[in-house]
Each structure stands twice: as structure tokens, then as C-alpha cells.
Amino acid sequence: SGAHAKAEFENHEVQLPLAEDRAEPHQWRTTFWPRRAGWHKVQLGSDGAQIDFFVQEANAWSSLGTARRTRATQIAAAQSQGRASAGFQQPEHVSAGVNVGVVIALYTLFLASGSYLWLERRRASG
Numbered sequence: 681s682g683a684h685a686k687a688e689f690e691n692h693e694v695q696l697p698l699a700e701d702r703a704e705p706h707q708w709r710t711t712f713w714p715r716r717a718g719w720h721k722v723q724l725g726s727d728g729a730q731i732d733f734f735v736q737e738a739n740a741w742s743s744l745g746t747a748r749r750t751r752a753t754q755i756a757a758a759q760s761q762g763r764a765s766a767g768f769q770q771p772e773h774v775s776a777g778v779n780v781g782v783v784i785a786l787y788t789l790f791l792a793s794g795s796y797l798w799l800e801r802r803r804a805s806g
Contacts, residue, residue, distance in 0.1 A: 685724045687712050696722070 683698040698708040714720050717737045723730045 683708055685710055685722055685728075687714075687720060687722045698724075 683700075685696045685698055687694045687696055694712075696710040696712055698710050701707040701709055708724075712720075712722060714735045717735050717740075719732060719734050721730060721732050
């Protein structure tokens with residue numbers, strides 16, 4: 681019937697239906713959501729291309745997030761005490777996110793533009 685690919689994991693096969701790409705008729709697409717961690721293989725047809733990929737456990741990267749949050753907390757605590765804790769450096773520059781000079785320049789440009797348009801309208805109606 682339709683085009684298909686096959687996915688394998690621990691000697692289990694799953695047939696994946698392929699959909700032709702609307703923009704590129706010679707390309708086909710499918711979606712595969714592995715249910716378990718480990719190595720998987722997706723193969724197109726019996727003699728087609730094969731892709732091997734590894735799926736991590738759901739909680740495999742949680743220690744990285746924990747380490748980042750811990751470091752951010754230590755830096756924030758050191759800044760609130762006005763000194764760096766041992767082994768950690770305070771950032772050299774902390775920006776408030778707003779450059780006052782840029783705000784003033786943009787506001788001046790806005791006022792000049794509005795004034796010009798007001799004068800042009802008065803001159804055209806007058």
C-alpha cells in the first residue's frame with residue numbers, strides 16, 4: 681500500500697507510515713517517539729538508508745540543571761553580601777538592560793519627527 685519505514689528496538693519492529701512532503705515531492709517524513717531509552721534504528725525500506733540514534737533517560741540531564749541553579753544561587757548570595765564566596769567570581773558587569781543615552785536619543789528623534797509632521801500639516805492647511 682503506502683510508503684513506510686521500519687523502526688527497531690531490542691528486536692521489536694514498528695512500521696512507520698511515511699507522508700510525502702508537500703513542498704518537496706521527492707522527500708518523505710514520519711514521526712517516531714521511542715518509548716524507552718537506548719539505541720534505536722530507523723530504516724527506509726529493506727535496502728534503504730538507516731539512521732541509528734540514542735535516546736536518553738528522561739531524567740538524564742537533571743544534574744546539569746541542578747548544578748547551574750546551584751551556581752546561580754551561590755553567585756547571587758555572594759553579590760547580596762557584597763563579596764564573592766570562595767571559588768566563585770562575581771560578574772564583571774551587570775547591566776540593568778536600559779541604556780539611558782539610547783532612550784534619550786530615541787525620545788528626541790520621536791519629538792523631532794512629530795514636530796516636523798505637525799509643521800508640515802499646518803503649512804499644507806494654511
